[in-house]
Every structure is written in structure tokens, then in C-alpha cells.
Amino acid sequence: MKFGVVVFPGSNCDYDTYHVARQVFGQPATFLWHKDHDLRGVDCVILPGGFSYGDYLRAGAIARFSPLMREVQEFAGRGGLVLGICNGFQVLLELGLLPGAMLRNKNLKFLCEHVHLRVENAATRFSNRARRSQVLRIPIAHFDGNYFAPPDEIRELENNGQVVFRYVDERGRAAAAANVNGSAASIAGIINRGGNVLGMMPHPERASEAILGSEDGRFIFESLIRSGKPGPRRGMAP
Amino acid sequence: MIDAKLLADHNLTQDEYARIVELIGREPNITELGIFSLMWSEHCSYKSSKVFLKRLPTKGKYVIQGPGENAGIIDIGGGLAIVFKIESHNHPSFLEPFQGAATGVGGILRDIFTMGARPIAVLDSLRFGPLDNPRNRAIMDGVVAGISSYGNSFGVPTVGGEVYFQEGYAKNPLVNVFCLGLVRKDKIFYAKAEGVGNPVLYVGSKTGRDGIHGATMASAEFGKETEQKRPNVQVGDPFKEKLLLEACLEVMDRGLIIGIQDMGAAGLTCSTTEMAAKAGNGIVINLDLVPQREEGMTPYEIMLSESQERMLLVCSRENMAEVQRVFAKWDLEAVNIGEVTGGGQVRVTWHGEMVVDVPVSAVVDLCPAYTRPSRRPEVPPAPGSPETPPPPSRLGQVLLKVMADPNLADKKWVYRQYDHMVQTNTVLLPGADAAVLRIKGQKRALAMTLDGNSLYSQIDSRAGGRIAVAEACRNLACVGARPIGVTNCLNFGNPEKPEVMWQFEEAVEGIAEACRAFEIPVTGGNVSFYNDTEGASIYPTPVLGIVGLIRDIGRLVGPGFKKEGDLVVLLGETREEVGGSQYMRIVHGRETGPAPALDLDAEKRVHEVCIAAIERGLVRSAHDVSDGGLAVCVAESSILSPAGLGCTLDLDESVRVDALLFGESQSRIVVSLGRSRLSELRKLAARKKVGLSVIGRVGGHDVVARRAGRQFLRDPVARLRKAWEETLPRAFSVR
Numbered sequence: 001m002k003f004g005v006v007v008f009p010g011s012n013c014d015y016d017t018y019h020v021a022r023q024v025f026g027q028p029a030t031f032l033w034h035k036d037h038d039l040r041g042v043d044c045v046i047l048p049g050g051f052s053y054g055d056y057l058r059a060g061a062i063a064r065f066s067p068l069m070r071e072v073q074e075f076a077g078r079g080g081l082v083l084g085i086c087n088g089f090q091v092l093l094e095l096g097l098l099p100g101a102m103l104r105n106k107n108l109k110f111l112c113e114h115v116h117l118r119v120e121n122a123a124t125r126f127s128n129r130a131r132r133s134q135v136l137r138i139p140i141a142h143f144d145g146n147y148f149a150p151p152d153e154i155r156e157l158e159n160n161g162q163v164v165f166r167y168v169d170e171r172g173r174a175a176a177a178a179n180v181n182g183s184a185a186s187i188a189g190i191i192n193r194g195g196n197v198l199g200m201m202p203h204p205e206r207a208s209e210a211i212l213g214s215e216d217g218r219f220i221f222e223s224l225i226r227s228g229k230p231g232p233r234r235g236m237a238p
Numbered sequence: 239m240i241d242a243k244l245l246a247d248h249n250l251t252q253d254e255y256a257r258i259v260e261l262i263g264r265e266p267n268i269t270e271l272g273i274f275s276l277m278w279s280e281h282c283s284y285k286s287s288k289v290f291l292k293r294l295p296t297k298g299k300y301v302i303q304g305p306g307e308n309a310g311i312i313d314i315g316g317g318l319a320i321v322f323k324i325e326s327h328n329h330p331s332f333l334e335p336f337q338g339a340a341t342g343v344g345g346i347l348r349d350i351f352t353m354g355a356r357p358i359a360v361l362d363s364l365r366f367g368p369l370d371n372p373r374n375r376a377i378m379d380g381v382v383a384g385i386s387s388y389g390n391s392f393g394v395p396t397v398g399g400e401v402y403f404q405e406g407y408a409k410n411p412l413v414n415v416f417c418l419g420l421v422r423k424d425k426i427f428y429a430k431a432e433g434v435g436n437p438v439l440y441v442g443s444k445t446g447r448d449g450i451h452g453a454t455m456a457s458a459e460f461g462k463e464t465e466q467k468r469p470n471v472q473v474g475d476p477f478k479e480k481l482l483l484e485a486c487l488e489v490m491d492r493g494l495i496i497g498i499q500d501m502g503a504a505g506l507t508c509s510t511t512e513m514a515a516k517a518g519n520g521i522v523i524n525l526d527l528v529p530q531r532e533e534g535m536t537p538y539e540i541m542l543s544e545s546q547e548r549m550l551l552v553c554s555r556e557n558m559a560e561v562q563r564v565f566a567k568w569d570l571e572a573v574n575i576g577e578v579t580g581g582g583q584v585r586v587t588w589h590g591e592m593v594v595d596v597p598v599s600a601v602v603d604l605c606p607a608y609t610r611p612s613r614r615p616e617v618p619p620a621p622g623s624p625e626t627p628p629p630p631s632r633l634g635q636v637l638l639k640v641m642a643d644p645n646l647a648d649k650k651w652v653y654r655q656y657d658h659m660v661q662t663n664t665v666l667l668p669g670a671d672a673a674v675l676r677i678k679g680q681k682r683a684l685a686m687t688l689d690g691n692s693l694y695s696q697i698d699s700r701a702g703g704r705i706a707v708a709e710a711c712r713n714l715a716c717v718g719a720r721p722i723g724v725t726n727c728l729n730f731g732n733p734e735k736p737e738v739m740w741q742f743e744e745a746v747e748g749i750a751e752a753c754r755a756f757e758i759p760v761t762g763g764n765v766s767f768y769n770d771t772e773g774a775s776i777y778p779t780p781v782l783g784i785v786g787l788i789r790d791i792g793r794l795v796g797p798g799f800k801k802e803g804d805l806v807v808l809l810g811e812t813r814e815e816v817g818g819s820q821y822m823r824i825v826h827g828r829e830t831g832p833a834p835a836l837d838l839d840a841e842k843r844v845h846e847v848c849i850a851a852i853e854r855g856l857v858r859s860a861h862d863v864s865d866g867g868l869a870v871c872v873a874e875s876s877i878l879s880p881a882g883l884g885c886t887l888d889l890d891e892s893v894r895v896d897a898l899l900f901g902e903s904q905s906r907i908v909v910s911l912g913r914s915r916l917s918e919l920r921k922l923a924a925r926k927k928v929g930l931s932v933i934g935r936v937g938g939h940d941v942v943a944r945r946a947g948r949q950f951l952r953d954p955v956a957r958l959r960k961a962w963e964e965t966l967p968r969a970f971s972v973r
Contacts, residue, residue, distance in 0.1 A: 009569060010477050012393025016662045019678065035567075049660075051391040054477025110386050112657045141390070141657040206659050211676060211791065213667070 001228035003029040004042030006072070006088075008063045013049030013085065013205060020205045021046075025221055034066035043228050044081040045072055047088025049141070049203055059102060059144045060090035069095060081125060081224060082197045086142055089189075089199030098192055098199045099157070100149035105142070106182025112141040114214065115180060117165040117188050117202060118172050124191050125227035126198040127164055129219045135172040136165075136216035138202040140180070145201040147183035147190075154185050165189035165200055240271060248275035254606060261600035269537045269586070269593050273601060276504040276542060277511060280767050283605040286733040287765040290743055293750045298759035300722065302426070308349040308500065309419075310761020311426060312723040314787060318677070319426065320684065321355035322418040324363075324727040324783045326766035330471040331413040335380025339413050340388040340474040344546050346417040347392060348500035351483050352549060354427040354490045355419025358661055359675055360389050362399040362415050363688045363727070363781045364652075367408025369644050369969040374403075377411050379970065384474075385415070386655040391476035392483070396656035397664055398673035399688050400781075403644045406692075409771035414727040414764075416688055416783040420677070427490055429499035431513035431521055431552045431578045436496060438510075438523060438576040439558070441565055442482050442548040445506070446531035448472045449544025478547040478570075485568040486549065494557045494564070501548040507541045507601075509550040510576075511584050515602040523576030525588040537586065537593040552578060612743055613736035626816055627826050629896035633943070633951040636825060637869050638961045640900065643824045646866050647965035669878065670796055671716035671862055674788065683791040685719035690781035691865070694818050697831035699741040699778050703748025705833065708841045708904060709864055710784040711756055715845035716860040716907060718793060718852035719786030721756055726763040726782050731775025733767045741778040742767075749780060755838035758784070793852055797861035798878030799885065799910050799936045804858060806885050806934040807916070809923065810844045810906035812868065814897045820865045821900030834902050841905040843926040848907050850922055856915045863906035869899040869951070871908050872934075873941050876955045877962060884955045886942040887934035895950065899943065910936050 003021040007014045014031065021029035030040050039045065052063035063069070069091075076082045076097055084092040092098045105111055114137050122132040130136065149157070157163050165188040169178040179186040181201070189200030204217030245255055248271060258266055258274050266274065280286060296304040302319055303311035309323035327342025343360060350357045362385055367374035378401075389396045394417070431438065449472035489495050497517070499509040506528070514521040525540050535543075551572075553561050558574065565572035579585070584601065586594035630636050640646060653668040665683060666674040672687040689710040695702025711721045726749060731738040753760055763783075769776040788794065799806075816822050817832040851857045859879075863871045876884050889898055897903075911919060916932070923930040941958060943951040 009481055010391070012391075012480065012660055016660070019662065023678075050393060051477060051480075054391060054475070054480075056477065109383075110390055110655045110657070112390075112659060113654050139659055141659060143390075203659070206662055209662070211665055212659075212662060213665075 001027050001044060001225045002042045003027055003044050003046055004032045004039055005029065005046045005048055006032045006034060006068060008034045008052035008066060010052045010054050011048050011050035013203065017046050017048045017205045020208045020221060024208050025225060027225060032068060034068045036068055037071055039071050039075055044083060044224055045075060047084040047091050049086035049088060052087055052091065059087060060094040063091045064094040076197050079194060079196050083126065084199040085203055086201055089201055090144065092197060092199045097197050098190055099153055100147055102144040103146040103148050104144055105146050110143040111180055114139045115202060116168050116170050116178065118168040120166050121161045121164045124164055124195055125223060126220055127223050129223040129226060133172060135168060136219065137214045138204055138207045138217050140202045142201055145181040147187045149184060157190055160193060162190050163187055164191050164198060240265060249279060250275050254278060257606060261604055262596045269541055270596055272538050272542050273507045273594065276507050277601045278605040282504050282508060284765055285605055286608050286610055286767060288607050289609050290746045293746055294760040295750060295753050296759050301759050301761060303761065305762045308352050308429060310723060310725060312761065313423065317423050319421050319423050320418055320785060321350050321353050321421055322725055322785055323349055323762050324414055324416040324725045325764045326727050326729060327413045327415065328410065328729065328766050328769055331381050332411050334471040335377045336384040337471050337473050339381040339384030341472045341546055342413050342415045343385055343388040344474045344479050345502045346415045347394065347479060348502060350417045350419035351486055352498050352500040353421065354425045355421035356487060357394045357417050357419045358663060359418045359673060359686065360394050360396045360415060361673060361686060361688050362396065363690060364401045365407040365412040365779065366403055367405055368403050371408065374408055375970060381413055382652050382655055388474055388476045390657040392480050393660050395658045395660050395664055397658050398668050401649050401652055406776045410769045410776045412729050412779060414781050418686060418785060425490060427498050429513050430497035430517040431519050432496050432517045434519060434578050434580045436552050436554055436578045437558050437574045438521060438578065439551050439553065439561065439572050440528055440575045441551060441570055441572045443475065443478050443545055444529040444531040445540055445543045446545045447535065447539055447543060450539060450542045472544050472546050474546050481568045481570055482547055482549060485565050485570055489561050489564050494561050495551050495553040498549060498551040501550060503544060505542065505544045511598050511601045513550060514584060514598045520579040520581045520583045520598060521576060522579050522585040525586060527573055527575040529571050529573055537588040541586065610733055610739045611736045612739035614740050615737035629894065630825065633899065634953045637873060637951060637953055638957065640821060640824055640866055640870060641873055641958055642961040642965050644965055645820060646870055648963045651966035651970060665791065665794060666717065666796060671713040672719065674717050674794060676791055681790050683788040685714050685717045685786040685788055687713040688781055688783050689713065690779055692777040692779040693829055694833040695745060695780060696777040697818050698833045699744035700748035701833040702778065703745040703780050704752045704836050705904060706780055706782040707749055707752030707756065708836055708838065710782045711845055712862045712907065714784060714786035715848045716862050717788065718849050719788045720849060721758045721784050721786045723785050724753055724758050724760045724782060726760060726780060728765045729769055729776065729779040730767050732770045738775055745778055745780045752838055756842060789853060793855055795852055795857060795859050797875055798859055798880060799875050799883045800858040802883060802937045804910040804912055804936040805916060805932050806887065806936060807909050807911065808906060808931050808933045809847055809909065809928055811929045812893055812898060812901065813903045814893050815901045815903050816897050819867065819900055819902045821867065821896065834904050836904045843928050844905045844907060847922050847926050847928045851909060851919055856919050857909040857911045859910045861908050863908060864902065867900040867902050873958050875908065876941050877959045882939055882955050883936050884938045884940045885934050885936050888944050889933060891945050
């Protein structure tokens with residue numbers, strides 16, 4: 001699986017993500033400069049965390065106009081795998097590749113800490129190495145991670161199995177205190193209807209090596225690597 | 239016309255002015271006067287401190303760069319070096335907490351990457367007035383948000399530091415920011431304008447009127463009219479700085495430039511004159527070419543502006559176009575504003591006119607140095623009786639109270655606002671004895687800590703300096719790191735007061751003694767004087783930033799207890815000392831001495847035992863005994879235990895119970911280990927002549943203390959945790 005990590009001005013998890021793809025999983029990986037028009041034949045595009053364009057105006061709002069985003073949109077339209085982490089998720093929302101928007105965290109502070117996520121759909125190409133209802137411990141680091149969509153949109157996401165990760169407590173129970181940023185339906189990560197574009201606020205690249213205190217982020221990369229291999233692909237059914 | 243009022247506005251004395259006239263052979267014009275006022279300010283020239291700073295040991299086998307550059311550099315082997323420094327941004331942070339703190343972070347980051355290093359860690363030492371005052375809370379809220387905003391966006395993890403509250407900081411908060419970067423030894427850059435005829439390039443943000451006289455402001459006391467100085471505080475743009483970082487590292491990595499200097503305090507003035515001075519050259523620049531944010535700026539304003547996110551660099555004529563291409567790729571300007579000249583003059587033109595023409599050396603090197611009068615302060619009389627009050631009876635309650643005190647309470651409210659994990663090197667999360675960062679692909683790791691105790695320093699400045707070094711090294715020892723380099727931030731009052739000068743001299747002497755004992759070089763730092771408001775000085779506050787090296791990251795231990803049944807062992811000795819302790823302050827409302835005694839040789843031996851025990855895999859946890867004493871130390875080890883394990887201690891009967899639990903005797907570390915490892919640890923301790931006592935056992939979910947079999951303290955770990963965790967969030971909850 002060849003990974004391409006997009007570098008926007010202000011991206012700051014680009015190296016971390018590249019490091020995990022390359023050094024931790026030994027996969028081919030390349031940086032993709034936002035001003036280019038070439039995806040260099042990658043199998044999976046990752047929009048990394050950071051503060052693209054300083055998050056000025058609104059997180060992700062300027063990055064969506066970067067030249068490379070046209071190619072990313074076409075790539076996604078052809079069924080190519082796109083993973084947006086944190087700021088990358090925010091860019092996917094601005095691009096309209098995923099529904100909804102991000103509000104400021106409910107406590108109006110930046111939050112950096114380990115949280116617990118429940119895998120709500122283990123049948124996606126981003127989560128098939130995990131079990132359904134498995135609890136993952138992965139850190140977040142964001143100011144605008146309070147996911148918002150109108151109630152009927154949320155209902156549709158739920159009905160289609162598009163909610164992939166939800167904030168829960170360490171035992172896997174939904175709890176107000178565990179929904180640290182105040183997201184609608186405690187949503188931490190969603191997938192598009194085509195099953196090839198996933199956005200998540202937590203940082204799996206920060207939880208892929210034992211020395212950093214958690215390896216639960218590996219599930220996401222391992223799922224992608226597996227789904228990139230030839231053979232029957234799993235469907236979208238939750 | 240330069241008159242007494244104009245000189246006073248520029249913080250220059252009549253004598254200093256006479257010296258300027260003598261050095262340049264005529265009266266300076268207003269722009270030149272501005273340049274001298276900045277470069278001869280306390281902030282830039284260290285005129286009151288440099289005589290004393292010479293006492294600090296700065297040499298060492300692995301020192302690549304000592305004091306005098308943007309930051310110190312230490313060789314860590316394997317072709318790598320660390321670049322690190324601490325800076326204060328106290329005055330701006332009081333006036334405008336968010337931007338003051340944010341630009342403090344921005345400034346220190348530039349100091350590190352201007353040398354070619356990528357910043358990999360930031361730590362902050364913060365001091366505020368007590369939390370019950372809304373004004374103090376607002377300052378703290380703003381400072382933390384400012385650090386968070388800048389560091390997070392830039393993408394450097396803020397991995398540790400300290401926060402302390404005391405009345406004296408209410409109108410003089412301290413914001414000291416430490417940064418460490420990693421560089422390949424063959425890619426280090428210096429601020430040298432070499433090669434006569436080479437172009438001088440201005441890169442980064444445009445110049446505006448912000449921050450004019452920032453350095454001068456930081457070199458005077460605050461009075462009642464301080465609010466008017468708000469426009470002196472600069473506004474930060476972390477996004478611009480991130481672009482500047484990437485562009486600078488790219489041109490450095492490709493060997494396209496010769497010298498580079500950031501524009502921090504004193505902006506264009508400092509960068510042009512210092513770069514020329516370091517190469518023994520002159521420099522000429524044309525201000526009409528300087529990118530400007532505002533119309534109608536005067537030469538004085540352009541030269542004195544402290545607009546952020548700007549750098550000055552020198553490259554060869556051949557490489558200039560390529561350098562400009564790299565900056566353009568990152569959407570940044572790189573404008574040729576002048577060139578390196580021979581002859582040693584700094585010349586500035588504007589609208590075809592020569593507006594500055596003075597010798598570089600006069601500006602940079604010939605500022606007067608002062609040995610100001612100093613006098614031992616009268617020790618303030620202790621409130622109440624001179625004797626130590628008897629220990630209270632309900633010690634469990636006392637421990638809860640101490641744990642909940644803002645100075646000892648959990649600082650998660652602060653550090654969860656900082657991205658402390660970006661770059662994926664943070665191995666020990668904030669809250670441990672020291673921050674630990676891996677070096678990707680290596681067994682070795684870096685540890686770093688900031689420490690200072692202003693209460694000890696107020697009581698006895700020399701002891702405060704010595705203990706700050708000792709405690710920082712002890713924190714490193716607790717993660718198995720050997721200290722390799724020191725930077726310091728010396729926060730004091732007005733040096734024109736003899737008592738302040740005395741405190742300063744004593745503190746420097748204390749730091750020097752301790753650094754010599756630990757054989758660690760001081761590679762740089764910062765002095766912040768004039769921390770006075772309306773005539774009152776802060777407690778002397780030397781803050782030490784010490785970096786250590788861990789040989790094998792695989793052996794790392796943390797402060798939390800790990801296993802039921804493990805022995806709790808105290809390395810070092812407990813003496814009957816409660817002076818200067820947090821216990822005396824919190825429980826008895828006293829800030830009186832004496833400060834705890836410190837034997838540097840004994841301290842060093844305790845560290846050696848702890849490091850060896852960690853390297854041999856003998857211990858499962860290590861935590862230093864410092865503020866709050868032994869009781870707070872074991873309570874923290876219980877709270878930080880992943881399983882919430884408590885402990886039962888059987889304590890010595892010869893020491894008074896208050897000193898035993900809460901005294902702050904130095905040179906002590908609490909470790910926990912399996913029973914089978916005890917004999918090996920004993921041998922280690924005996925060889926180094928370090929006191930070792932088995933003081934208890936890990937287990938249960940309470941912290942229990944007994945003497946002669948009689949229990950006199952029992953607190954559930956859950957209650958201790960709650961008291962410890964809730965203080966800061968409660969103080970900041972909406973009321």
C-alpha cells in the first residue's frame with residue numbers, strides 16, 4: 001500500500017504520519033506538496049493533522065482551495081482511499097467529501113489527551129482489523145473537534161453505519177464526560193457512503209508504537225494495508 | 239535635539255550618553271540614539287549582570303557553543319547535537335497575557351531554528367499571583383492560551399514545566415520559555431555576516447510599528463501608567479513562523495546560506511549589528527527595501543520595530559536567486575536589503591539619505607558593564623512566634639490540604655491545553671519528574687526539566703540557586719538521565735537596588751557552585767531584571783533548565799507505583815527541617831527559613847545510585863522528594879500509579895512528625911522495587927555511601943503512615959487524587 005501524505009503550509013503531523021507508514025509499517029510513502037497536481041500513484045491519500053494555513057478563517061477552510069485538492073477529490077470520486085486525521089478531517093468537511101462541520105470544543109479550550117473510542121463499524125477498509133465495539137485508546141489534540149450535523153443528517157449517518165468511531169469511557173460506555181469536545185452523538189470519526197473516505201479527530205499516528213504508551217492506532221493503518229491487498233473486499237454493512 | 243527627557247525616555251543615563259558621543263565622535267541623531275538605547279538596554283547588553291555571569295562554568299568536553307550565541311549547543315554523539323535555551327517574556331505577559339506569552343514562545347523557537355535545529359520540545363516555567371484573585375486568573379488564562387496557541391500551531395510539543403503561585407507575582411507574572419532543538423552537527427549555523435559584498439536578505443513578515451521599545455520596556459520598572467505600554471507588545475503569527483522554520487531549514491539543509499540571525503528583541507537593529515560584529519565586518523542596508531506593513535514609517539520606527547517572525551540572512555550572490563525561490567515556495571518574501579561591507583560600520587540609508595553611520599563595535603561590544611552596589615537585605619521578621627509551631631493532630635486532613643494547594647495540585651488543566659505529543663517523541667507525558675523524548679531510531683533519549691524555588695531564594699538566595707540546580711539534576715536522575723547541559727533564566731527585581739543586586743550575586747554564586755559540583759556547563763540563558771511594580775520586587779527567582787541523556791530508553795521508569803507488594807525505599811536522609819517548606823506556608827502561613835541544607839557531594843551520590851538502579855532494571859518507579867516532602871512524594875506516586883496503588887509506610891521515630899512527612903530535606907528519592915532486588919540496591923547504595931531505608935510497601939488503595947506500629951495517617955488514594963485534581967479546574971470553572 002503506497003501512502004501519500006499531503007503537506008499543506010501549516011501541516012505539522014505530516015512527518016509523524018509519514019514515519020508511521022514508512023518506519024513502523026514499512027510501506028512505501030511519499031509527501032504530496034499541496035501546490036502540485038500529482039498524486040504520484042499512491043493508493044491512499046492521508047490529509048494529516050496540523051494547522052493548515054494557520055487555521056485562519058476556519059479550520060480547513062483555506063486548505064480546501066489548495067491546487068492538489070482537485071486531484072484528491074477526483075481520486076476519492078474514483079473510489080481511492082482518503083484518510084483525514086484531525087485537521088485533515090476538518091479539510092474533508094470543508095471539501096464536502098464528508099458531511100457536517102466542526103465547532104469549538106465545548107469547554108472552549110484546546111484539548112490534548114488520550115481518549116477512548118469505540119469501534120462502531122468494523123467492516124470498513126479503515127477499521128477491519130479491529131472488532132466491533134472494541135475500545136481503542138488514542139490521543140486527541142484539537143481546538144475544533146466538536147462535530148456538528150443536523151439531527152436528520154446524524155440519523156442518516158447512524159443508519160448507514162457511517163459512524164465508525166465514537167467517544168466512550170474506558171469501559172466502552174457512552175458517557176457525557178467521555179465526550180470531551182461535545183460532539184453530536186459523541187462522533188469521533190465518520191466515513192462516506194462509498195466507504196473510501198474516512199475522517200477522524202483522534203491521531204492514530206500518535207498511538208502506533210509501544211514506547212508512546214498505546215498501539216491502538218495501528219488498527220487503522222493495518223486495516224488500510226490489508227484492504228489494499230488483492231482479494232475480496234469487504235462491503236459497507238455495519 | 240537630544241535633551242535629558244529624551245535620554246530618560248530611552249533609559250539612557252547622562253554618563254552612557256557621554257560615552258556614546260565619545261565612541262562615535264559626534265552627537266547621535268534620533269535613529270542612532272534609538273539603536274544605542276536598545277542595544278545598551280539591560281535586556282540586550284546584560285550590563286548589570288555580565289560581570290557576575292562570568293562566574294558560571296561554561297566549558298565542557300561536549301560543549302560546541304557556550305553563551306553568546308542565540309542558544310547553547312551540546313554534542314550528544316552520533317553526529318547529533320542539541321540546541322537549547324530559556325528566555326523570559328515577563329513584562330509583555332503582564333501587559334497583554336495572550337500575545338505576551340505567545341510571542342515569548344515565538345522568540346525562543348526562532349533562537350533555536352536560526353542555528354539550524356528543528357525545535358522538538360518546549361517547557362515553560364510560569365509564576366502568577368494567587369488564584370483567588372480574578373485578575374490573576376485572567377492573566378494565567380491568557381498566558382496558557384497564548385503558549386497553547388503558538389506552540390500547538392507551530393507544531394512543537396510543550397512537554398513540561400512548572401507553575402507556581404505567590405502574591406509577589408500578581409503584578410509581575412513570570413513567563414519563562416525553554417526550547418530544545420535537534421541538529422546534525424554539520425548543519426549548525428551561526429549569526430555571522432561573512433564575505434564582504436555578500437547580499438543581506440530580509441525574510442518573513444513585514445515590519446510594522448508593533449513592539450517598538452520592547453527591549454527597553456523590559457529594562458525598567460512598571461509604574462501605574464503601565465497600561466499605556468500595551469502597544470509595545472508584539473502580536474504573534476505562529477503560522478508565519480512555521481513557514482519560516484520550514485523555509486530556513488530547507489535553505490540551510492541545502493547549504494545555500496552563510497549566516498542567519500532572527501529578529502527578536504531589538505529587531506533589525508540587533509540582527510544587523512550583531513551579525514556584522516560576529517564576523518568583524520560592517521553592514522549597509524537600505525530601509526526603502528524593507529517590506530513594511532504600514533505607510534510612513536520613520537527610520538527610527540523601522541530600525542526599532544519588534545515585529546515578529548522575521549529573520550536576516552547572508553548568502554552568496556550566486557545562491558541568492560535559489561534562496562528566494564525556496565522562500566517563495568513557502569509563500570514568504572526574501573528581499574535583498576543590503577550587503578556585507580568591510581570596515582566595521584553599520585550604515586543605514588533611507589530615501590537616499592544616510593540615517594545611521596556608527597561603528598558596529600560601539601553598539602555591540604562597548605556598552606558599559608556595571609558592578610552595581612550590593613547589600614545583604616535585612617531578613618524580614620517572621621510573623622508570629624520564632625519557634626516552629628507544633629505539628630497538627632489530624633495529619634490525614636493536612637495531607638489533603640497540602641495536595642490541594644495550587645502549588646502542589648495537578649497541572650493537567652494547563653498541560654491539556656498544550657499539544658504535548660506532536661512529533662511523536664514524547665515518552666513520559668507531562669506531570670512526571672522530567673520530560674522524556676525519544677530520538678527516533680536510537681536507544682538513547684533526552685530528558686529535560688525546569689526548576690526553581692523562589693521561597694528558598696527569598697530566604698537565602700545562594701541556597702536557592704544551589705537547590706534549583708540540585709533539584710533539576712535529581713528530577714533527571716529519577717528518569718535515569720545524566721545531566722549534560724544547563725541554561726538558566728534569572729528573574730530578579732531592579733538591579734539598581736543594592737539588596738536585589740546582592741540576591742543576584744548570591745544566586746549566581748549558588749548556581750555556579752552546584753554546576754561545578756555536577757560538572758555541567760552553562761551554555762546560555764537569560765537575565766530578567768526590573769521585575770518590580772510600584773517599587774516592590776519579586777522574590778528572586780532563578781529558574782534552571784537542565785538537559786540530560788538517557789542511555790537506554792527501554793529501562794525508563796516513571797514516578798507511579800507499579801506493583802502490589804513492592805518495597806518503598808528512601809534513598810538519602812531525612813533531617814529535622816521544615817524551614818521554607820510548602821507545609822509551613824500552607825498550614826502555618828509562614829514563609830520563613832532556614833532553607834534546607836544541601837551537601838552537593840551527597841546529592842550527586844544519591845543521583846548516581848538512582849541512575850544505576852534504573853539502568854540495571856532494579857527499580858519500578860522513582861520520584862524525587864521536593865515541594866511538600868515525603869508525604870506528597872508518596873501520595874503522588876500512588877496517584878500516578880496506573881492501578882491506583884497506595885502504600886503503607888513505617889517511619890522513623892527520631893524525627894519530628896511534621897518534618898518527617900512534610901519537611902523538604904534535600905537529596906532524597908523514593909523508589910519502589912521487588913523484594914528480590916533489594917540486596918543489589920543496598921550494595922549500590924553502600925558503595926556510594928548513600929543512606930537507604932526501606933520505609934514501606936506498595937499495596938492497597940490508601941496511603942498509610944505508621945510509627946512504632948501505630949497508624950497516624952490514612953488517606954484513600956481516590957480522595958487524594960480528587961483533592962489534587964480538582965483545584966485548578968475549580969478555580970477556573972465559571973462562577
